[in-house]
Amino acid sequence: MxxxxxxxxxxxxxxxxxxxxxxxxxxxxxxxxxxxxxxxxxxxxxxxxxxxxxxxxxxxxxxxxxxxxxxxxxxxxxxxxxxxxxxxxxxxxxxxxxxxxxxxxxxxxxxxxxxxxxxxxxxxxxxxxxxxxxxxxxxxTVVVRPGRPNRAASTFASSMIREPLAGQEAICPVSPDTVMALxxxxxxxxxxxxxxxxxxxxxxxxxxxxLPGFSVSVGEMAAALRRAGGEAAYARIRWQPDPQIQAIVSSWPPALATSRAEALGFGRDKGIDEVVAAFIADDLPLQKQLVA
Missing domain, CATH: 3.40.50.720 (NAD(P)-binding Rossmann-like Domain)
Known part of the structure; x- marks a missing residue:
């Protein structure tokens, strides 16, 4: 093929x-x-x-x-x-x-x-x-993307996990109560x-x-980072509101009804802790080399 x-x-x-x-x-x-x-x-x-x-x-x-x-x-x-x-x-x-x-x-x-x-x-x-x-x-929204931040409005969702775990600071431009489907x-x-x-x-x-996704607040994402990387990683998040990014992200649906996709055999992640653990296993070693 x-x-x-x-x-x-x-x-x-x-x-x-x-x-x-x-x-x-x-x-x-x-x-x-x-x-x-x-x-x-x-x-x-x-x-x-x-x-x-x-x-x-x-x-x-x-x-x-x-x-x-x-x-x-x-x-x-x-x-x-x-x-x-x-x-x-x-x-x-x-x-x-x-x-x-x-x-x-x-x-x-x-x-x-x-x-x-x-x-x-x-x-x-x-x-x-x-x-x-x-x-x-x-x-x-796909999280956690390896590499560097890009110009997507959603780039912070990966950055706030990826950069702190690799020892770098990350900027989060939206409020902690913002809910996203990931x-x-x-x-x-x-x-x-x-x-x-x-x-x-x-x-x-x-x-x-x-496609199926799971709903999680940005604050819950930060909490998952803390559980995976400790206080040092959590402290690397810088909360800097950006009204333009907030408006774009807030226009996206926070919850998904996906019974049709599930009937066709598509699955979903269990939650944010599983997603962070997958990034650590799949991509964190290379991410650390990238920013070294």
């Missing part, structure tokens, strides 16, 4: 490639990569939320034009390859119910969320026309790969699916 992963050098892309043993908006480049013999595509390439908000043209070029290029390259094959599209909770926004699910109206409040919502609709339409066999997964890298990668194996007809009329 030949599988193409867009964004393969990114955080999730590298991990999906491991699990499975150019310019995304340049149609010629994409067509060369997604060529004859391609059986499946993981479309993970994207400009992150904060950067897409700051640079509107770049966000639309990569997150919308790039998605169109990938879909059209798949269509040109004439074989309806399976496609897994990484969407986001950012497709929701504004006044939300206590729990959001697959049937919650898409009301994004950011350019990134708008681009992901359009991408979902495109995946559904191309699947309806049998150009691709697509599935669009709405990912919870999932670990282990769980997200398992979900992306699991989605590839599900028959398209199992999704019914909607190829969009909310």
């Amino acid at each position: 030949r599988i193409v992963i867009t964004g393969g050098c990114g955080f999730l892309g590298r991990r999906v490639a491991l699990k499975l043993t150019g310019d995304i908006a340049d149609r010629a480049t994409v067509a060369r990569v997604i060529g004859p013999g391609t059986d499946a595509v993981f479309h993970l390439a994207a400009i992150v939320s904060g950067q897409a908000e700051a640079d509107t043209d770049l966000g639309y070029r990569v997150n919308l034009d790039g998605t169109r290029a990938v879909l059209d390259a798949c269509r040109a094959l004439g074989t309806a390859p399976r496609l897994v599209f990484a969407s986001s909770l950012a497709v929701y926004g504004g006044v939300l119910p206590s729990k959001i699910g697959d049937d919650t109206a898409l009301t994004p409040q950011t350019s990134y969320g708008t681009q992901k919502a359009i991408g979902e609709l495109l995946v559904n339409d191309y699947s309806r026309k049998d150009f691709v066999d697509g599935r669009a997964l709405r990912l919870p 999932a670990s890298p282990r769980r997200i990668v398992a979900g992306l790969v699991h989605a590839l194996g599900i028959p398209g007809e199992a999704f019914g009329t909607s190829r969009s699916l909310q």
Whole structure:
């Protein structure tokens, strides 16, 4: 089986490639990569939320034009390859119910969320026309990401665990009572790969699916850091409110209704302590080398 992963050098892309043993908006480049013999595509390439908000043209070029290029390259094959599209909770926004699910109206409040919502609709339409066999997964915020902080509005959620455990200070720009829906890298990668194996007809009329996550407050995340790393690690968090980041994060749904995904075999993390322990086991040694 030949599988193409867009964004393969990114955080999730590298991990999906491991699990499975150019310019995304340049149609010629994409067509060369997604060529004859391609059986499946993981479309993970994207400009992150904060950067897409700051640079509107770049966000639309990569997150919308790039998605169109990938879909059209798949269509040109004439074989309806399976496609897994990484969407986001950012497709929701504004006044939300206590729990959001697959049937919650898409009301994004950011350019990134708008681009992901359009991408979902495109995946559904191309699947309806049998150009691709697509599935669009709405990912919870992924924690703990290894590496360095990026320009995503959610970057603090990983940073406030990652940096203190590696001996560095971290800035938290939101209040401790902010509640987020999270999932670990282990769980997200398992979900992306699991989605590839599900028959398209199992999704019914909607190829969009909310992946399971767990709800936790930022204060509870800090408490988990304290349990794992002690007082010294906890003291490395610097609470510096940023109204713009707070507004973006507060527009995201804090709780998820995911019975449909669970019926299709997708699992969830047990809680924040398990997630922190997974980061310590999987990534902390290399993280310490990175910042040394």
